[in-house]
Amino acid sequence: MEQPKRSKIVMKDISIEFPGVKALSNVHFDVETGRIHALVGANGAGKSTLMKVLSGAYDHYTGSIYIDDNEVNIRSPRDAKELGIDIVYQEVDTALIPYLNVAENIMLDILVNQMKGKQFVNWKEIHKKARKVLERLHIQIDTHTLVQDLNLAQKQIVLIARAIAEERRFLILDEPTAPLSSRETEELFRIIRDLAYNHNVGVIFISHRLPELFEICEEITVMRDGQLVTRRKMEGLTAKQVVELMLGRKFDENYQKHKVNIGEKFFEVKNLSEKDNAVKNINMYVRSGEIVGIAGLVGAGKTEFCKTIFGALPIHEGEIWLRGKKLNIHTPYSAVKQGLALVPEERRKEGVLVEEPVYSNLTAASLSDFSSPLGFLKPRVEHEAAKKMIVDLGIKTPHENQKVAYLSGGNQQKVAVGKWLMANADVYIFDEPTKGVDVGAKHDIFELIGRMVSTNKGVIYASSELSEILAITDRIYVMYDGMIVKELLTSETNEEEILFYSTGGN
CATH class of the missing domain: 3.40.50.300 (P-loop containing nucleotide triphosphate hydrolases)
Known part of the structure; x- marks a missing residue:
């Protein structure tokens, strides 16, 4: 031929x-x-x-x-x-x-x-x-x-x-x-x-x-x-x-997880269902200092769960509790006001303002921290905080005034993450935070999350990348068809077991 x-x-x-x-x-x-x-x-x-x-x-x-x-x-x-x-x-x-x-x-x-x-x-x-x-x-x-x-x-x-x-x-x-x-x-x-x-x-x-x-x-x-x-x-x-x-340098493939003292249960989701049934009767909790994984394949309902507890999708029934107080969440604004933060999967659509500069994206969720009592912004303080976050996250940009549209996809993701890291939330929800991010940047994000929970915050980390889930979490909930089908201790499980439950194994 x-x-x-x-x-x-x-x-x-x-x-x-x-x-x-x-x-x-x-x-x-x-x-x-x-x-x-x-x-x-x-x-x-x-x-x-x-x-x-x-x-x-x-x-x-x-x-x-x-x-x-x-x-x-x-x-x-x-x-x-x-x-x-x-x-x-x-x-x-x-x-x-x-x-x-x-x-x-x-x-x-x-x-x-x-x-x-x-x-x-x-x-x-x-x-x-x-x-x-x-x-x-x-x-x-x-x-x-x-x-x-x-x-x-x-x-x-x-x-x-x-x-x-x-x-x-x-x-x-x-x-x-x-x-x-x-x-x-x-x-x-x-x-x-x-x-x-x-x-x-x-x-x-x-x-x-x-x-x-x-x-x-x-x-x-x-x-x-x-x-x-x-x-x-x-x-x-x-x-x-x-x-x-x-x-351009030697690289240690294994992420060394921060050792954090895990405290009491302080965030809880009870019998939560989403209006269109993409999330069904979910029960889960997070302790202070804990990183909790939400594992599952594409379409398992991880994103819908994250959006429901953040108020971006309507709750059909169920309750959300934080530090002993029942939350009343109907919109993302109300979720932010009550101590929740979400880094969404679709960064350009939901995570960043691409036509705005890097600094204003990074400070968008915490403007009150850079404002006077009368509500006037303090530009110098805002820019200095943004520059520090740019260094911490390793965002590749010539300066903090650069439009986000001119950054690479991975650096846009870092901006989406950095915005919420600057906000003083109690529970941080990450939905596929390292999608399109290189291995070096992935380690940077893991480091920041590790440092975050050391201040008694809690993290929900949703990902279909099972190696990531195993590297960074303390406990794992496995989702299948909109439901949590298994709870696992990270130290006692492996990719094969998570995949088994992710595909409907019982």
Whole structure:
């Protein structure tokens, strides 16, 4: 059987600047069709920026891009798509149109072209084609469903479906597995391999989940501080070596948990159910100084539980108690006033104000601490506190006045975390706080959480990353189908047992 002709992209001397920061400096990158190529780096390394250049999102770069030795000019997403290059972004809510349905989002590029030509749109055919794309992904979603009514994993699938709805030579996947369950991830890997090896697509795979890279990628490019560090085969590399190349220093893989004296039970949830039954009859408690894990697969109800106790979803029945007092929570505002804080999973949509500077995001939940008795802000005090938090969290930004929109995804997550660390809450709720965060930044966040509970605070840490749950928590509640199905002591359990209960084991 004749092998398909390979096509190759070469990016030479790519540089780009944003206000106050040089994001890329003379970067060289290349990838062939029929390959799965990992692109990695710590938060702020420039990997997403480089891919935004390649996909036409940024047009003010310098340097050259070649396809098969022919120089091409990519200055818009349309330019990239016409050359057969597409990208699936990490932030799904900025890439999808929520008030359109699934079929319209999947077939968006085709619809735009049809409407430009003033052709009659055959909506029956549009839905039929969208269903065929979803069938190729082995995913069942009603194509008439509005995207705003989908969960995060379903939105990710719709984005991937859009990218493969038309023939592409190169496909960029930016943290594609972050919202997916292990089963959905396996299915995605099947699709990626099919695209690369049976349809001669070059796949560029960006992920902080290093085991995934070793499972699916053949080659790797490592970036650090806007520059190329190395490009080589995956074979012969270890995860620790990759991390050290990313960070530029030796790295201790094991997080040393802080030793904290755990006190009395001070936060309790009794018989809690959410209005739409996503959370069912939950009973749990947190002691002062304790980090309590909420483990479960994607769709288990972890996010809904976090949002319900924070007042972002309506309580159907049940009670929430803090320090012997029954709380009356109907809105996030009332939750904050009564001592709760939530770092949400979807940072751009719910966690940060992307068009505002870093300092005002960090102080947004605690403005009273930086105000006079008459309510006037004290800018110097506010800026100094923000600068300290930037250092503590290792947020990569040229200064505290930088717009959050110009930060990498991982650094935006750090801002979302830092905002609540500056607030004087009693119970901190973290929902997938390290999603899209590199291993170095993950340790920084663990350190801050560890220091936080040493002051008699309590932490609820919800994550589908079982290794994280085991590294940082004292006790674990396992969720399945909206319910808590098992309580475990972290020191007496392992990933296999947590996974057993997470998948409905009894």
